[in-house]
Amino acid sequence: MLEEIKFYQTGSNTVGNRLLNPSMRTIQASGDRPNTLISGHRACQGCGEALGARYAIDAAMRATGGQLIVCNATGCLEVFSTPYPESAWRLPWIHSLFGNTAAVGSGIAAAAKVRAQRHGDQTVPRVIAQGGDGGTTDIGFGPLSGMFERNDDVLYICYDNQAYMNTGVQRSSATPPSARTATTMPIGAEPGADWGKGKNVPLIAMAHGIPYVATASVADLRDLERKVEKAMSFHGARYIQVLVPCPLGWGVKSQLTVTCARLACETGFYPIFEAEYGRVTGVRKIRQQQPVLNFLKVQRRFAHLTGKKADPKVLARVQAMCDENIKSFGLLGDDDPQPAPTAVQALERAERI
Amino acid sequence: MDNNQKGLEQIEGSLGVAKAVALARPGVVCAYPISPQTHIVENVGKFVKGGALKNCEFLNVESEFSAMSVAIGSSAGGARTYTATASQGLLYMVEGIYNASGLGLPIVMTVASRAIGAPINIWNDHSDSLSQRDSGWLQLFCESNQDAVDTHIMAFKIAETVGLPVMVCMDGFVLTHAFERLQLPSQEQVDAFLPEYQPREFLDPKEPISMGAMVDPDAFTEVRFLQQRKMVKALDVIEKVTKEYREITGSKSGGLLDCYNCDGADLKLIILGSTVGTAKDAIDELQAQGNKVGIISLKSFRPFPYEALRAAIGDTKNVVVVERAFSFGARGIIAPEVERACKGMGTHISTALCGLGGRAIYGTTIKDVVAYAQAGKFQEEFTWFDINSAVLNRYLKDSEGITLPDGPLAESQLCESVRKVLA
Amino acid sequence: MTTAEMLSLSAFLEGHFAQAFPSFGSERTGAPVVAYARIDDKEVRTHEPIREPDVVLVQDRTLLSAVDVFGGLKKDNGFVVINTEETPEQVAPELVKSLPQGHVLTLPATRFAMEKLGAPRPGAAMLAALAAATGVLKLESVQQSFQTRYPGKVGDANAETAKLAYDFVIEQKNK
Numbered sequence: 001m002l003e004e005i006k007f008y009q010t011g012s013n014t015v016g017n018r019l020l021n022p023s024m025r026t027i028q029a030s031g032d033r034p035n036t037l038i039s040g041h042r043a044c045q046g047c048g049e050a051l052g053a054r055y056a057i058d059a060a061m062r063a064t065g066g067q068l069i070v071c072n073a074t075g076c077l078e079v080f081s082t083p084y085p086e087s088a089w090r091l092p093w094i095h096s097l098f099g100n101t102a103a104v105g106s107g108i109a110a111a112a113k114v115r116a117q118r119h120g121d122q123t124v125p126r127v128i129a130q131g132g133d134g135g136t137t138d139i140g141f142g143p144l145s146g147m148f149e150r151n152d153d154v155l156y157i158c159y160d161n162q163a164y165m166n167t168g169v170q171r172s173s174a175t176p177p178s179a180r181t182a183t184t185m186p187i188g189a190e191p192g193a194d195w196g197k198g199k200n201v202p203l204i205a206m207a208h209g210i211p212y213v214a215t216a217s218v219a220d221l222r223d224l225e226r227k228v229e230k231a232m233s234f235h236g237a238r239y240i241q242v243l244v245p246c247p248l249g250w251g252v253k254s255q256l257t258v259t260c261a262r263l264a265c266e267t268g269f270y271p272i273f274e275a276e277y278g279r280v281t282g283v284r285k286i287r288q289q290q291p292v293l294n295f296l297k298v299q300r301r302f303a304h305l306t307g308k309k310a311d312p313k314v315l316a317r318v319q320a321m322c323d324e325n326i327k328s329f330g331l332l333g334d335d336d337p338q339p340a341p342t343a344v345q346a347l348e349r350a351e352r353i
Numbered sequence: 354m355d356n357n358q359k360g361l362e363q364i365e366g367s368l369g370v371a372k373a374v375a376l377a378r379p380g381v382v383c384a385y386p387i388s389p390q391t392h393i394v395e396n397v398g399k400f401v402k403g404g405a406l407k408n409c410e411f412l413n414v415e416s417e418f419s420a421m422s423v424a425i426g427s428s429a430g431g432a433r434t435y436t437a438t439a440s441q442g443l444l445y446m447v448e449g450i451y452n453a454s455g456l457g458l459p460i461v462m463t464v465a466s467r468a469i470g471a472p473i474n475i476w477n478d479h480s481d482s483l484s485q486r487d488s489g490w491l492q493l494f495c496e497s498n499q500d501a502v503d504t505h506i507m508a509f510k511i512a513e514t515v516g517l518p519v520m521v522c523m524d525g526f527v528l529t530h531a532f533e534r535l536q537l538p539s540q541e542q543v544d545a546f547l548p549e550y551q552p553r554e555f556l557d558p559k560e561p562i563s564m565g566a567m568v569d570p571d572a573f574t575e576v577r578f579l580q581q582r583k584m585v586k587a588l589d590v591i592e593k594v595t596k597e598y599r600e601i602t603g604s605k606s607g608g609l610l611d612c613y614n615c616d617g618a619d620l621k622l623i624i625l626g627s628t629v630g631t632a633k634d635a636i637d638e639l640q641a642q643g644n645k646v647g648i649i650s651l652k653s654f655r656p657f658p659y660e661a662l663r664a665a666i667g668d669t670k671n672v673v674v675v676e677r678a679f680s681f682g683a684r685g686i687i688a689p690e691v692e693r694a695c696k697g698m699g700t701h702i703s704t705a706l707c708g709l710g711g712r713a714i715y716g717t718t719i720k721d722v723v724a725y726a727q728a729g730k731f732q733e734e735f736t737w738f739d740i741n742s743a744v745l746n747r748y749l750k751d752s753e754g755i756t757l758p759d760g761p762l763a764e765s766q767l768c769e770s771v772r773k774v775l776a
Numbered sequence: 777m778t779t780a781e782m783l784s785l786s787a788f789l790e791g792h793f794a795q796a797f798p799s800f801g802s803e804r805t806g807a808p809v810v811a812y813a814r815i816d817d818k819e820v821r822t823h824e825p826i827r828e829p830d831v832v833l834v835q836d837r838t839l840l841s842a843v844d845v846f847g848g849l850k851k852d853n854g855f856v857v858i859n860t861e862e863t864p865e866q867v868a869p870e871l872v873k874s875l876p877q878g879h880v881l882t883l884p885a886t887r888f889a890m891e892k893l894g895a896p897r898p899g900a901a902m903l904a905a906l907a908a909a910t911g912v913l914k915l916e917s918v919q920q921s922f923q924t925r926y927p928g929k930v931g932d933a934n935a936e937t938a939k940l941a942y943d944f945v946i947e948q949k950n951k
Contacts, residue, residue, distance in 0.1 A: 069556045071426065072565075079567055087563035092556035094429050095565035096452050100422035103414065107381060107426020107434075108556060110410035114380040114432050117408045118549070125558050143422060146415035363788035365781075389800070476800060497821070526800035527823045532784045533795050534819075630821035711800065715824045 034061040034090070041088035042080040046254025048244030048261065049077050049159040052218045053130065056157055056242065059225040061091065063232035064126045069112065071105050073131025073140060074098035076166045076246075077159065092125075099139035102147035105129030105154035113153075126232060130157040133174035134164040136241075137201045144201075148208035151236040151349055155228075158201065158239070161246040169249040173199050176269075177321070178314055179301045181249075186304035195317070205239040206278045209346025214274035217243040219262035223284060227274060236349060243270050251300020263295035268322035271329040273337070278346035280337040283329050292322045362535050366498035366528045367392030369535045370463060373505040375406045376543040377461075380432030380550070383412040383423040387442035388475050389525035390465035394437050417442035421449030421462075428458035428518075429564055431555030433509060436460070439525055440467035440481045447485070450518075454489030455580070456565060459512035461505065462490075465525040466626065468710040475525075476711020479625060480678040482522040483654070483686050489580060491519040491587055492655040496611075496629035498523075498533045503598065503606030504652075506538065510547050510594050515587045517580075522654075524627040526711070538602040546601050584656045591653055609658035611650040612665050614640065618647030620726050621666060623674040623691060625651050628714045632675070635716035639723060646723050651687070662694040671701055673726045675719075677708040684735035684764065703731035705738040705761075712739065725761060735764040779833065779899035780811035785921040786903060786913050787815040795820040808839055815912065831910065833902045834858040835885070837867055846871060857905045859885040859898045881909055883944050885937075892937040893930070900934040901941035908945035915942045 036057045043050040061068055069092045072078045078095045081088040096104045109127045116124040129147075131140060136158040147154055163181045164170040171181040171193055178192035186192050205213045211234040216224040224242060231238040245261050247254040264270040265284065269292055272284035293315065296302040305315050326332055362369070370393050374382070382401065384394035398413075400406035410427075414420045420436045428434040438446060443464055453460050464482045468474040482492060493508060495501035501523040508519040523529060538546075554562055568576055588609065595607035613633055615621060624632055629650040636646040649665050651658075666672055672695070674688045685704030692702050705722045708714040718739050725731060725738075738761045746756045753774045757766065777798040784796035792815050799810040812826045828848045837860040839845055846856065846868075854875055856868070864872050864880040872880045883905050885898030893900075900922050907913040915938060922934035 067558050069430070069558065078565075082563055082566040084566040084568040084572060087566060089563050090561060092558055092561045093563045094426075094456075094556055095567075096422065096425050096429075096456070097448055100418060100425070100449060103419035103422030104426035104429075106412060106414075106419075107383070107423035107428070108430040109426075110381045110412060110423070111427040111430025111432035111434075111555075114408055114410050114427075115430070118380070125556075142416055143419045146419050149415070150412065152412075361788075363785045363794060524823070527797070530800060531795060531797040531823065532781050534788055534793055627823040631824045634822045713825050715827070716822060 034058045034066070036061050036090050037081065038088050038090055040086070042083065043076070044248055044254070046247040046252075046257040047076075047080075048218050048246060048257045049132070049161060050080070051221075051257070052159050052224065052242040052244040053077055053157075055218075055221045055224050056130075056228045056240070057091070057128065059228035060126070060128055060155070060232055063229045065123075066091075067123050067125040068128065069093075069108050069125050070128045070130060071096065071101055071108060073101040073129075073135030074166070075132040075135050077130065077132065079166060098135050100143050101129045101131045101135060101140055102154065102156055103143040105156065106147050106150065106152040109153045126155070127153065128155045128157060130159065132165065133158060133160040133162060134172040136160075137173045137199060141201075145204075145208065148205060148210050148237045148239070151210060153235050153237075155231050155238045155240065157228075158241040159244045160241050161244050161249060163246070163249050165246045165249040173197070174201070178305055178318060180304065181301070191304045192302075202239065202241050202273075202275075206275045206280075207343055208237070209278045209343035209349055210237040210239065211235070211349060212238040212274070212276055214240045215243070215270070215272050216240060217261045217265055217270060217272055218245070219243075219258055219265055220272070220284065223272070230274075249301070251303070252298055256298055260295070260298055263290060263298065266290045267292045267295045268326040268331050269295055271325045271331055273329055277350045278342035279339060280329070283331060283337055285333075286326065286331045289326075289332065292319045360536065360539075362537060363532060364535055365392060365530060365532050366501060366523070367530065368396050369498050369502045369533075369537065370505055370523070370529075371396030371400065372537050373502040374435050374461075375400045376538065376540060377433065377435075377506055377509045377547055378406070378549070379409055379435045379509075381410045381412070381423070381427035381434045383414050383420045383427075383436050385414050385417050385420045385438070385442065387417065387439050389467060389477075389529045390437040390439045390442075390463055392529060393463055393465070397435070417446040418449060421446035421453065424460045424462070425449060425453050425456065425458060428453070428460050429456065429556050431550075431552045431557065433513075433550040434458075434460045435462070437463035437465065439465040440469055440475075443481045443485065444469065447488070450485060450488045450490065453518045457516045457580075457583070458518055459509070459516060460518040461508045461512055462518065462520050463505070464520050464522045465529045466522050467525040474710040477525045477527050477627075478677040478709045478711070479522070480709075482520060483678045485520065486655060486686065489517065489584075490655065491515070491517055491584075491591075491653070493519060493521050493591075493607075493653055494625040494651065495521065495523040495528065495606075496627060496650050496652075498528050498531060499535055499604075500606040501528060502535055502537060503602070503604045506543055506547065507594050507598050507607050510598075511587065511590055513550060514590045514594065515583050516553070517583050517587065522626070527627045536604075538604070542601050546598055587656045588653075588658060588661075591656075607652065609653045609661045610665055611652060613648040613650065614645065615647035615649065615665065615667075618645050619669060620671045620673070620723060621647040621649055621669045622719070622722065623649045623651055623662075623672060623687065625654065625687070626677070628675060628677070628708065628719075631714060631716055632719045635719040636723070638716070639720065644723070644727075654687070657690050657694075659690075659694040662691065663698070666691075666695055666698070666700060668698075670699060671726055672703075673722055673731060674702065674704050675708075675714070675722060676704050676706050677714075679704070679706055679735070688734060701731070703733065704735045705731070706736065707739040714739075730761075733763045733765055737762040737767070777809065777811045778897075779835065779902055780813040782899060782918070782921045782925065783813045783903055783906075783913075784815070785925065786907075786917040787813075789917045789920055789924075790914065792817060793820050797823075799825065808836075808843055829854070831855040831857070831906060833906065835898050835902060837862070840867060851875065854879060855906070855910055856880045857902055857909065858882045859902060861887070878909070878949065881905065881945060881948065883941055883948075885941060888937050888940045888944070892940060893933040897934075900938040904938035904941040905945045908942045908949070915939065
C-alpha cells in the first residue's frame with residue numbers, strides 16, 4: 001500500500017506523515033495510546049529496540065484488548081526496562097533467563113488456557129515472548145524451535161540488532177559478514193565477521209510450517225504494527241523479526257536509527273517480507289533502490305569497508321549479497337512472491353483452522 | 354477381604370507417583386524423557402489424554418532445559434505445575450532450577466535419583482539430587498513408593514504454602530521401577546487436603562506485575578535473606594503439612610525425619626532414600642541377636658533439620674551417615690551437616706560411602722557398616738565402604754606400581770597411596 | 777519383567793505383600809534379563825536385589841549355558857522351573873541331584889503360549905507351573921493377574937495358557 005505513494009521527503013527516502021491520509025499516519029503520542037513500555041526506562045538515545053518494542057507491544061495490546069502477557073529474554077530490553085524496584089512495563093511481564101524465553105512463553109500460554117478453562121473465562125490472555133538476536137538465534141534457538149514445532153500459541157518477537165549489545169557488542173549468528181564486533185575485529189586479512197557463517201531464522205521458522213512469519217523494521221512502524229496485529233489474528237506459533245539498529249553497537253548517530261534501518265531495507269540488505277504456513281505471501285518492495293554503500297557508510301562497524309583503505313572487492317561482495325536478496329525475494333518490480341517448497345506440517349496446521 | 358477391596362493397588366512406583374500427581378490436579382505438566390523417570394510422565398500424559406486428568410495441559414518439550422522453562426512460565430502464569438527428571442537431565446536444567454527458586458515458584462518436580470556421567474551410568478545414587486543442594490529448592494527424600502506417593506501430594510501443599518519449589522527425590526529404578534503394594538488416598542481426601550491452587554500473585558492482565566527484575570547490590574543481599582527465611586519457614590510447614598496429611602489419610606509418610614529403633618541405641622545410622630527399608634530389615638536381625646542399632650531416615654535434606662536431627666541423635670555418641678554421593682576434593686555431603694547439628698555434643702560422626710552408580714546396598718552391607726562402627730574402625734570422617742580393591746589394583750599396579758588393601762578404604766589410605774607414588 | 781510383575785500381582789490378589797523389580801539394565805529386546813519378586817505376609821521393606829532365591833524361573837533354556845542362573849539358590853528347599861520341551865534330567869542333571877525330589881521341573885511353556893496366545897510369551901505358563909509345583913499361589917490368582925493387567929482377549933488367552941501349564945505340571949506330579 002505504501003509503496004504506491006511516490007512522494008518522498010527530500011533526502012530521507014521516507015513518506016512524510018503529512019502526505020498520508022490520517023488513517024495511515026503513525027501516531028507517536030496520544031492520550032489513548034496504551035504506552036505499554038512507558039517513558040523513564042534506561043535505554044540509550046536512539047535505541048532501535050526500545051522503539052520497536054514499544055510499537056510492537058502497543059499494537060498487540062490493541063489487538064488483544066489488553067489481554068496480553070509478555071516474557072522477555074535477558075538482554076538490553078530486559079535490563080533497561082526493569083531495574084528493581086522500577087518497571088517500565090504496564091502489562092504482566094516476566095524475565096526468566098537468556099535462553100529459555102520461547103519455552104517460558106509456552107508455559108504461560110498453557111497456564112492461561114488452563115486457568116480460563118477452570119474459571120470459565122471466555123477470553124484467554126495471549127502471550128508474546130521477546131528477545132534480542134543473541135537470545136533468539138543462538139542460545140534460545142532450541143526452545144524457539146521446540147515452541148514452533150509444538151505450534152504453541154505464542155508470538156515470538158526477535159529484536160534483531162545483529163550482535164550481543166547488552167554484553168558489549170559481540171558477534172551473534174545474526175551478525176552480517178564483515179561487520180565489526182568486539183569478537184570480530186576489523187583486522188587481519190578478512191576484517192570483521194567471517195563470510196559464509198550465520199543463519200536466517202525467519203526462513204528456518206517458515207520451515208517449521210508455522211502460521212505466520214514476518215520480518216519488519218523500525219523504518220516502517222506502520223508495517224510493524226500491521227504485522228503484529230496480523231500475527232495476533234492467528235493462533236499457534238508465530239515469529240516476527242524486527243531490524244532494530246543499535247546506535248552504540250553499529251556506530252550510528254542516535255538521530256540516524258530510523259534512517260539507517262530504512263537504508264537497510266532500501267538497499268536490499270534486510271529483506272522485509274511475510275509468510276503464512278511456510279509460504280511467502282508478501283514482500284515490502286524497495287521504493288527507491290540505493291547502493292549498499294549508503295547503508296554501510298553511516299555505520300562505524302563497516303568503516304573498514306568504506307574508508308580509504310577499504311578493499312573494493314569486499315564492498316562488491318556485500319553489494320552482491322544485497323542484489324541476491326533483491327532477486328530471490330523479488331524486492332523490486334511488481335511481481336507477486338513465487339511459491340516455494342513447504343513443510344507438510346504447514347498444510348496440516350492450515351487445515352486445522 | 355482381599356487387597357483389591359481394601360483400596361490397595363499392586364503397581365509400579367512410577368505409576369503410583371503419576372496417580373498421586375493426578376490426584377493433586379495439576380494445571381500444567383511438561384515432560385522430557387530420561388531414565389529412570391520416564392514412566393512417571395508417560396503415565397501422567399496418559400491420564401491427560403484419556404481424560405482422567407481434566408483441565409491439564411501436557412507438553413512434550415525438546416529438552417530438560419525447556420521442561421523447567423515451561424514449568425517456570427506456567428507456574429508464573431498461575432497454574433499448579435509438575436515435571437520430572439533425573440541425572441543428566443537435572444543438570445541440563447540447572448539454570449532454570451535456580452531461576453525457579455529465585456522467582457519463588459511453587460513447582461513440584463520428581464528427581465528419580467541417578468548417577469551423573471562420565472562415565473555414563475543409568476543406575477541409582479544421590480549425586481544428581483545432592484548436586485542441587487544450593488539451588489534454593491526444598492529437597493525431600495522418599496524411603497519407599499508409599500512414601501513417594503504421599504510425599505508428592507504433600508509437596509504441592511508445602512511448595513504453595515512456602516512459595517518455593519520442591520524436589521521429591523526417589524531412588525531411580527530401585528523405587529521407580531519396583532512393583533509394590535500402594536495405598537492411594539481418595540480424590541475426596543486429596544481435595545480436602547489440597548484445594549485448587551490460588552496463587553498469591555501471577556501474570557494476570559487484570560493486575561499486571563513485573564517479575565524477574567534486575568536487582569543490584571543495593572537489594573540483592575536482602576532478597577537472598579528473604580529467600581533463606583522461606584527455607585526456615587519450610588521446616589515448620591513440612592511438619593504441619595505432614596501432620597495434616599496424616600490425619601486425613603492415616604499415612605505414616607513425610608516429615609523432616611523418621612526414627613526407627615532409636616530409643617537407647619548406642620549406634621545410629623543416618624540414611625536417605627530406599628536404603629532405609631533394607632537397613633530396617635538388617636537391624637531387626639541384629640536386634641534379634643541383642644544388638645541395638647537405630648536408624649534415622651533423613652526425609653528433608655533441604656531445608657536441613659538441624660534441630661530435629663540434634664534431638665533425634667540425642668546422647669548417642671556413635672553416628673554413621675550412609676552416603677550415596679560425595680564431594681570431589683572434599684568428603685561426604687551429609688556428614689558435615691550432621692556435624693553442625695551435633696556441635697558441642699561430642700558425637701563421633703563419620704561417612705560410609707557406598708551404593709554409587711547402582712552398586713546395591715544389601716542388608717549385609719548395612720551389617721558390615723554396623724560391625725565396622727561398633728569395632729571402632731571408623732576412625733576417620735570418610736571411608737569408602739564396599740569398594741573392590743581388586744578392580745583398583747588392576748589399574749594402579751600397572752600404572753603407578755602400588756596396590757591397595759582389601760576391605761573398606763579410609764580417606765587416609767587414599768592420601769597415603771598418592772604420597773607413596775609422589776615419594 | 778512382566779512375569780515378575782504378574783507374580784507380585786498374583787500374590788497381592790491373595791492378600792500378601794509382594795514386590796517385583798527388574799535388574800535395571802540397558803539391555804535391548806532379546807538380551808538376557810533378570811527380574812526379582814518377593815512375597816511376604818508383612819511389609820516388604822528391603823529394596824536389595826535377591827541373592828538367595830527360593831525359586832528360579834528360567835524362561836529361556838538357552839540361558840542355562842550362558843549365565844549362572846542358579847547361583848545362590850537355596851539348596852535345602854529351592855525350586856526351579858525351566859521352560860523347555862526336555863526333561864529336568866536332560867537340561868540340568870546336576871541340579872536335579874542337588875535339590876529335593878520334584879523341585880526341578882520343566883514344561884513347554886512357549887509351546888503352550890503359542891497354542892493359546894499365538895505369541896512366545898511363556899510368563900503365564902511359568903507362573904502357573906510355579907503355582908502347581910509349590911502351592912504358594914493359586915492358579916486362579918495367576919489367571920486373574922493377567923486378566924487384570926490385560927483385560928480382554930490377551931488376558932483370557934494368558935489365563936488359558938496358565939490352565940494348560942497348571943494341568944501339565946499337576947499331571948507330571950501325579951505320575
